[in-house]
Amino acid sequence: MNNSLNRIWKFIVSALFCTTAFTAYAQHGTITGAVNTIDSLPAAMVSIQLKEIKKATLSSNDGRFILKDIPQGHYTLIASYVGLQSQVKSVWVKAGELTGLQISFPENNAQLQEVVVSYGKGMNEKTIGAGKVAIKPMDLPQSFTVVGKDILERQQVLQLSDALQNVTGVYLMGTTGGYQEEIAGRGYAFGSNNTFKNGSRYNNGTMPEMSGVEKIEFLKGGNAILFGNVAAGGILNIVTKKPKFEQGGEISFRTGSYDLYKPSIDIYGAIDKQHIAAYRLNTTYQKSGSFRDDVNSERIYVNPSFLFNLNEKTSLLVEGDYLKDKRTADFGIGAIDYTITDVPRSRFLGVPWGFNSAEQKSLTATLTRELKKNWQVKGLVSYQAYNAELFGAARPTTIKPGGNWIRGLQKSKTSEEYLLAQVDLTGKFKTGKIGHTFLVGADADRYKTKANAYITNQYNANGRDEAISKLNIYDTINIYDKSTFGKRTDIPVLDIDRITTSPIQRFGVYIQDLVCLSDKFKLLAGIRYSYQSNRTATVDSIAKGSSGSIAAYTNDAFSPRVGLVYQPSKKLSFFTSYTNSFTVNTGRDIGGAALPPSIVDQVELGVKSDLINGLLSVNVTLYQIVNDNLAQTALTLADGSPNTDNTIRELAGEVTSKGVELDIATKPLYGFTFMAGYSFNDTKYTGGNGKNFTTGDRLRYNPAHTANASVFYAFPAKSALKNFDAGFSAYYVGDRLAGRNPSTTNPTYKLIALPDYTLYDLSVGYAGFQHFSVRFKLTNLLNKLSYNVHDDNSVNPIAPRQFAATVSYKF
Template sequence: MKHGEDDTAQRGRLAGVVKEEKGQPVEGVTVALKGTSFGTTTGPDGSYRLSAPAGSYQLVVSSLGYTSQELTVTVTAGETTTLPEFALAQSNQQLSEVTVTGNRSLNERPTSISKLPVASLDLPQSAVTVERQVLEQQQVLRLSDALANVSGLYVTSTTGGTQEELGSRGFAYGSNNTFKNGVRFNNGVMPEASSLERMEVLKGSAAILYGNVAAGGVLNLVTKKPQFERGGSVGLRVGSFGFWKPMVDVYGAVGKSEKVAFRLNGTYEQGNSYRDEVKSDRVYVNPSLLFELSPKTTLVLEGDYLRDNRTPDFGIGAIDYVIQESRSRFLNVPGASNATNQTSTTATLTSRLNDTWQIRGVAGFQRYDNELRTATRPVPPVTSPSSATYGDLTRSLQRTETNENYFLAQLDLTGKFRTGFLEHTVLIGADADQYLTNTLAYSGPTSATNSRVNVTAYDAINILNRSKVVAQPKERIGSFDALVRNLSTQSNTRRAGFYVQDLLSLSEKVKVLAGLRWSYQETPSDLYYHNTAANRAGTNKFGPLAGQLVNNRRYDDAFSPRLGVVYQPIKTTALFASYSSSFTPQSNTAVDLEGKPLPPSIIDQYEVGIKNDLFKGALSANVTAYRIVNSNQIQSVLPTDPRFQTAQTTSPQELAGEVTSKGVEVDIQSKPMYGLSFIAGYSYNHTAYTNSNIFENGSRLRYNPAHTANLSLFYNFGSTFGENGFLRGLTAGITTYYVGDKLAGRNPRTVNPADGKPWPTGTDANKFISIPNYLQFDASLGYTYDRFSVRVKMANLLNELSYNMHDDNSVNPIAPRNFSATLGYRL
C-alpha cells in the first residue's frame, strides 16, 4: 500500500505530547507524516492524535520559532501507539511554513469514480483529479470556476440562471452523469463547492460502471470526510454585488472515542447580481460520521442538505437569433422565483476481507423538491408579429412543481491475485436504483370569450426600451395564482446492472482491461390531464380528454463492453488504446413504423493516448484522442418516405441517423516545485451530424465549443523566502480559461419535417447563433499569519463579455469584472 492512499479499512493511530524545553505544552505545532496528506496540530495541552493507514513513516514535528524534529514511526492497524514526548528547542531563525499536501502525481492517484484500486497510469482511459488545495487556491465558488483545471469540460448552458449544465466531448452530463460520493446527484440545482475534498472527472464512456450515462464522461464530487484529529476552520467570503457567505468546517473524534469521528460543513450565502433584479440565498449543511467497526471495516454516514432560492433569469433576449448585447437587461416578471430543497443521505461500508479481497457497499437516498414560477421566453405578439423586429414581445407565465425521491444500492467486490504469470485486479459489482418523480405543470385559465381557448399572455414589453408603451394583449393573466393545473406526470424509473471487469497484467509493461455490463431499465410514466380548456375541448396536443390517465410503459436492456490495452515502456509512461460502448434509451413515445418501442441507441467510443510522469513525477503530461459514433441515432420517418403511408402510427421513428464526435485533449499538472505549481490544458472537439434526413451532414451540434484552453499558476513565496517574516505567508496565483467557436440557437434544417420537402433557400426559421469567444483571466493573492488567513480574488480582469445560451431563449451573460475576499481562521 502506498503512503497517502485513503484506506480507512486498515488505519491505526499515533498519539503523544509536544512541549518546549521548560516543559510547557506547545499549542499549534504541526505533526505530519512526511510525503503523505496525513497531518494534524497539537491542542492547548500540547497533545495530538493522528490517524493513518498502517505502515512505516517519517514523522515530522515543526512550528514557527522551533527547530523541527523527525522520528521514524510505525502505524499498526487497529491500535493506538503512544510516542515519546517531544521537547522542542527554540530556533534563532523562523521556520518556513509547513504545508501538508499529497505527494502523488495526477497519474499516480487512483479515483474512486473508476472503482478500481489502481493508479490512473494503469487505466486505458483519461482521468483528471482536482484536489482541495487547488480549489481553495482558486477560491472556487461554483463548479464552473473549477473548469479551468480540466481540459474539454465546459458549460453547455445555464438555462434560467438556476443551474450550470456541463458537458464534454459533445455530450451533456445531466443528472445521470453527475455524482456526489459515487451517488447520482440531481444537477437541477448548483452544488456547493466549499465542502469538496476533490473533484474527479472520468472522461469518455463509463457505462460499464454506471449504466445509463452519456458518452462524454462522468463527474464525481467527493466531500470532506471525518477525521479523528480535532480541527477545522471558520471563514467569511464577501464580494461584489452585495455577496456574503459565512462558512464553518469542524471535525474530530466524538468525545474521546477512538472508534467514532465526525465532520460538519456548513454555509449560508446571500447576494444580489450584476443582473437587474436578480437575487439569491442558500443554506448548506453537510454532516458526516466515521465508524471504525473493526481494524478492517469502516462505515461512513454522510448527510447533505441544500436550500437554494434564486430569481429565475432567462437573460437578455434575442431577436431573430441576434443577441441584443447587454449585461444587465432583465426580462422576467415581478415575483418570479425558483425554490429548491435537496436532501440526501449516503452510507458507505468498506471491509477488507483478507489481503486479496475488499468489499464495498453503498446505500443512498436523495429528495429533490422544486417550485418554479417564471415568465416564459418573450415571443412576438400574435396580432403583430412584425413588431418583434423593433423589440415588442409578449410575456406569458409558467409554473411547475417537482418532487423526486431517488434510491440507490450498490455492491462492489475488488481483488488482486495471480493465476500463473497473470496478475489480476478484478471488479465484480451490481447496482440498482429508482427514481420516483412527480411533476405538476400549470397552464392559463379559460378565456372569457372562447371556452375552447386558454389565456396565456401576461403582458407585452419592448426589450430594447422598457419605458416604451406597448399595446397590451386583450386578455391577460394577472398572477401566478391565476394559473390552473394542467398536467401531472408520475415517473417511476427503475434500473439494475451487473458488471465485471479485470485488469490483467501480462507483464510489467503490458496490461489489458476487459469487462462487460448488462443493464436493465424500466421507465413507466403516467400522465394525468387536468380540467383545462384545451382538455375539455379535446384539442390538447397530447390527445386525451380532461381527467384521462395515460399509461406509458417501456422496458429496455443493453450490454456495455469495454476493452483496453496499456503499454508501459518505462514505469512513468503509458500508451493506451481502448474501445467501449454506452447506450441511450428512447422516450416512451418513440415507436417504429409498426408502433413498437425502439431499442436504445448504442454509442461506440474509441480512445488512444499517452500518459507521462516527467522529472521524477514532478510533472504529469497526458494527451488523448477520441472518436465517438452514434450510428443508430433516433430520427423521424418523413411523410415523403413511402413507408410512412403504411405506418401504424402517426409519428414513426427509426434508428437511422448518425452523430460523430472527435477530438483531442491535453492535460498537464505539476506538483509544487520551489513554491510554484501549475495546471494547463487544451481541447479540440468537433461534434456533427454525419447522417441525417433533416440536418445537413457535417453541420455541428450546438453548445459544444470547438476549442477550450486553460492555465493556472500558483506561487508560494514562503518556499523561496522562508526566512523573511512577511513573505513567508504570501501566495499569488493566476487562472485563465478560454472558450472558442461555440454555437447556440437551433440547427438549420434542409428539409421541412412537417411535409418532408426541402426548404426553399433561406426560409427555414431555425438559425445558428455564434457565441463570442472569450478569455477569462483571474488573479488572486493570499496571506497567512499563524491561524489567520486572507485571500482576495479579482475575476474576469479583462471584463470579457460573452454568453451561456440555451437555444435562443436563455441568453445569459457571463459575470463582468468582480472582486471577492475570504477571511479565515484555523481552529
C-alpha cells in the same frame, strides 16, 4: 421480470448490511501529534510512518497528523520529508488510549520551503475513487482529472463551473434560467445520469454547493461498465469532506460584488475517547444579488457525516446532505430573428416575482469490510429526494424586431425520489506470475418522478376578449424601454393542467479485471449487463377530469470494455481502449411513442508521461465517439408547429465526436505550481435524419477549442512577502453555435454564432496571522462579454468583472 427485480433488490440490500454481523468492539490505540520546524512553524506534507505495520499518513497544513486503529504494542515512528533527514521516534501504544507526540525538524521554515520537490502527488499519481477500484493512473487506459481541495481553496471556487476552468475538455454549455449549470464534455451533455455525489447519482437540476466539497473527479469517456446508463462524454463525481478523528475545523466568511454574503462553518472530531466514531459538519448560508437587475438568490446547505470504526476491518460512513435554493428565474436578454439583442448586460426581461425554488435531500450509507489480504467488499445505499418549482415569465422567444415582447407565463413543478443500492467486491491476486486487480459488483436503483403542468392561458391582461383569453399573455413590454416594465405586478394563480408520474427501475451486474501480463503490458477487460424498466407512466389530466397512461417499455444491453497499456518505463505509459454503451432515451416522440435507446461506440488512444524526475507530467489523449442515433428535443410537432415541450424528442441521426486533449501539470517547484490544458473537439451529424438535422452540421453548444492555464506561487519565508501567495489563471472557450438548425422541414430556422472569450482571474492570499487567513480574488479581469445560450431563448450573459474576499479561522 418485476418479481425477479424485487428479489434482486432485496438481495443487494441484504448483502450490503450482512457484514455487520462480523463487527465486534476491539480496543486499539491512537497516535496523534504535530510536526514543526525548529522555528516552531507547522510542517505540512510530512510523511508519518509506523515501520512495523507499514501504516502511514501525511501531516496537514497545520502540521497535525493522526494514526488510528493501532494494535497495542511498541512501534518505530518515522517522520520524513523529501530532501531532508528523517526523524525517528519510539512510541508505545496502549489499547484504548491516545498517545501524543511532538516532532521537530532541525531545519527552519525557510529551509523547508527551499526543498525543490514537495511531497505532493503529481497529476499521474492521484487515483480516482469514481473508478470503484484503486488502479494506478499509469495503469488505467482512460483519461481523468481530479480537482483537489488545494485548488478549490486557493481559487475560492463558488460554483461548479469555476472548477471546470481546471479540466481539459469539460465545459459549461448552458445556464438555462440562471438556476442550473449544464455541463458537457467531448460534445455530449452531462445530465443527471452523469452527475454523481460520493458515488451515487445526483440530480443536477440546481447548482451543487461547493463549500463542503473535498475534491471533484472527472472520469472522461465511456463509463457504462461501471454506471450503466450514462452519456458518452464522461461522468463527474463530487466528493464531500469526510469525518476526522482529530479535533478541528474552520469558520469563514466570504463577501463580494453584488451584495454577496456567505458565512460557512466546518467542524470535525472524535465522538469518543477510543476513536471509534468521528463526525463532521459543514453548513453554509449564502445570499447575493446579481449583475442582472432585480435578480437575487438565497440558499442554505447542511452536510453532516459520521464515521464508525465498527472493528479493525469494518467501517460505516453515513453522510447526509440538505440544500435549499431559491433564486429569481432569469432567462436572459433574448434574441430577435436569431440575433442576440443589443441591450445592456444587466437588462432583466422577466417578471420580478418570478422564481425557481429547489430543495434537495440525500442520505448515503457506505459499509466497507476488509477481508483477507488485498480483498475488500463495499456496499452503498443512497436515498435522494428532489423537489423544484418554477414560476415566472416564459422564455423570450417571440420578441418583435422593434423590441416589443408579449410576455407569457410558465410554471412547472417536479418531485423526484431516487433509491440506489450497490455492492462491490475488489481484490488483488496472482495466477502464476500474472497479477490481477479484480472488480465484480451489482447495483439497482429506482426513480419515481412526478411532474405538474399548469394552465397558462386562464389569466391574462385581455381576459375580457374570449379569443385573446385563450392565449398565454401576461403583459407587453419593449425590451429597449425600461419604462414599459413593471406595469403589471400581480402574481396570477394558475390551475394544474396535468400530473405525470413516471417510475423507472434499473439493474446491472458487472465484472472487470486489470491483468498485469508483465511489467510493461497490462490488459483491462470487463463487461456489464444492464436492464432498465420504464414502468407505465400515469397522466392525470386534472383540467379535463380524465386520466391516461404512457405504455411501459424495457431496454437491456451488454456493455463491454477492453483496454491495453504499454509501459516502456515507470514514467511513460501508452494506452488504447474501446467501450460500447447504450443510452436510454427518455420522453416520447412526436407520435407519443417511446424512443429506442442510442448505441455508443468509443475509441480512446493516449500517452501519460512523468518527466524531469516526476516534476512535470504531460498527457495526451485522442478519442472518437459515435452515437448511432442521438436523441434531441423535437423542433416541431406532428402538425409542423413549433415544439415547446422538452419531453417530446426525436432521433436526430448518427453523431460523431472526435478530438484531442493535452494536459500539463507540475509538482510544486521553488514555490511555483503550474497547470495547463488544451482540447479540440469536432462534433457533427454524420448521419442526420434528413428532416431537421443535416449531415455535416455541427452540434450546438459545443466549443471546438478550449484551453486553460494557471500558475500559483507561494513566497519564501526569507522574502519581504513571506506568508503571501498569489495565483493567476486564464480560461479560453472557443466559438459555439446556438439557435436552431435550418433544414428542409424548417428552412427559416437559423443558427446563432456565439463569440469566443478568455477569462483572466487573479487571486492573492495571506496566512501570516495565527489561525487566520485571508484571500482576495478578481474574476474576468478584462470584463469580457459573451453568452451561454439554449436554442434561441435563454440567452444568459456571462458574469462581468467581480471581486470576492474570504476570511477564515482554522482551529
